[in-house]
Amino acid sequence: MQTRQIVLASRPDGWVVPENFAVREADMPLLDPGDVLVRHLYMSVDPYMRGLMNDGGVAYAAGFQIGQPLFGRVIGVVESSRNKDFREGDCVFGMLDWAERSVARGGESLRVVDPAKAPLSHYLGTLGFPGLTAYVGMTLIGQPKEGETVYVSAASGAVGQVAGQLARIAGARVIGSAGTDEKVRFVVGECGFHDGFNYRTVPSIPEALRLYCADGIDVNFENVGGANLDAVLVQANPFARFAMCGMISQYNEHEPYHLKNLNEIVSKRLNVQGFVVRDHSHLIEQFIEETADHIAAGRMTVAEDITNGLENAPAAFIGMLKGENFGKQVVKVGEL
Ligand SMILES: NC(=O)c1ccc[n+]([C@@H]2O[C@H](COP(=O)([O-])OP(=O)(O)OC[C@H]3O[C@@H](n4cnc5c(N)ncnc54)[C@H](OP(=O)(O)O)[C@@H]3O)[C@@H](O)[C@H]2O)c1
Known part of the structure; x- marks a missing residue:
């Protein structure tokens, strides 16, 4: 059996370009005891993968290797299994190759997910690690209180939309910024943020923060850095x-x-306080329970951007880095 894979063809020098990727056919290895063959349904496209394209990766994870498949968070279905914990037909989440199929050696990183509880793609976004990222940052670090002002940048994105909604549920006044008017309308109109602005069209971010966060900022959920962070430092309240x-x-x-x-x-x-979600993986099941309740009760909205076809994953990744995604960017590579 063969599979198509997306491999790292070269390392980016600055902005990622399509030539940094290649599509190739590869033979699927035979299963050893403990292994699980997964047919992929959805692949997550995440900003942290940009750091893994650099030589040496990032401080908390090794990088991709030239000529080898990229890997990331994937939802798939078990096609065959030599592992007692996973049965054929199980829907699973795992850190797997950017491919149509892959083998999870020893079932490592795999977790069964329930397709009856939520659309499977949600397990890569609001009910997945981006959602958990928002939860960790907002509940463990931000700890917004009723009446406080919370500012969320990249507010319509996978993490930002959950972060802002968690702060709103906690009773805070939530202000978001995003790169298009449509994204701002989404966070205010559908996610229930109290207000928001398009950082590309305001006269300046410091001026926008003075206007939209007139009482100062009590919690900053920082997704962007650079000039955004510099402006928030000035508008922040003591403590x-x-x-x-x-x-x-x-x-x-x-x-x-x-x-x-x-x-x-x-x-x-x-x-x-900096944080990396993988240090909090043990919270994922508890997080899914709480967040699925928020969605079912209508307290939380989900926006995701689904691109079709494995071969379109590089374009989806480059587009996400430029802000072309509307909500959590995923790539659909198969049907259940
Ligand atoms: N610490 C962790 O464990 C952890 C985990 C997951 C994600 N993250 C971080 O969380 C942030 C959001 O990630 P995500 O997965 O939710 O991605 P996302 O927000 O769904 O997508 C990225 C968004 O970033 C915005 N952006 C890109 N360039 C920008 C710029 N120069 N200035 C302002 N905004 C820009 C774009 O939205 P606009 O159109 O609004 O510009 C783009 O849509 C990223 O910084 C990511 O690295 C951290």
Whole structure:
């Protein structure tokens, strides 16, 4: 049996380009005891994968190898199994290749997911690690209280939309920023943010924050970094909490943005806390239960952007880095 895979053809120099990827056919290996053959249904497209394209990867994970398939979070269905924990027909989540099929050696990283509880693609977004990221950043670090002002950047994205909705459920006043008017309308109109702005069209981010967060910012959920972060430092209230989730404005830049307002951390006694969701994987089942309840009760909305076809995954990835996705970006590679 063969499968198509997306391999890393070359490392990006700045912005990712289509030539950094190649599609290839590969033979599927035979199953050893413990192995599980998974036919893929949905693949997650995530910003952290940009760091894994660099030589050496990132501080918390090794990178992709040239000539080898990319890998990431995948939802699939078990096609055959030599592992007692997984049966043919089970829907599973795992860290698997960007491919139509792959073998999970020893069943490692696999977890059964329930297709009756939610659309399977949700397990890569709101009910998956992006949702858990929002949950960790907002509930463990941000801890918004009723009446406080919470600011979420990249607000319509996979993480941002959940982060803002969790803060709204906690009773905070939530302001979001995003890169199109349509995204801003979504977070305000459908996710229940109290207000929002298009950071590309406002006169400046500092000015927008003075206007939209007139009482200051008590919790900053940082997805963007760079000039956004510099402006939030100025608008933050004393003792504000910063959940430092990501810095997507910086991932493709040769020259990093140099922050000018770091002294605000000292003078305002800010709690600026970085975090990586994989350190909190043990919370995933509890998180899914709570969040599925929010969705079922109409307290939480889900937006996802589904691209069809394995071969279109590189374009979906490049598009996501440029802000072309509307909600959680996934790639559909098969039918259940
Ligand atoms: N710490 C963790 O464990 C963890 C886990 C998952 C994700 N993250 C981080 O969380 C952030 C959001 O990830 P996600 O998966 O939810 O992706 P996403 O928001 O669904 O997609 C990325 C979005 O980032 C925005 N963006 C891109 N370039 C930008 C720029 N220069 N300035 C402002 N916004 C820009 C775009 O939206 P606009 O159109 O609104 O610009 C784009 O749609 C990323 O920084 C990611 O690295 C961290």
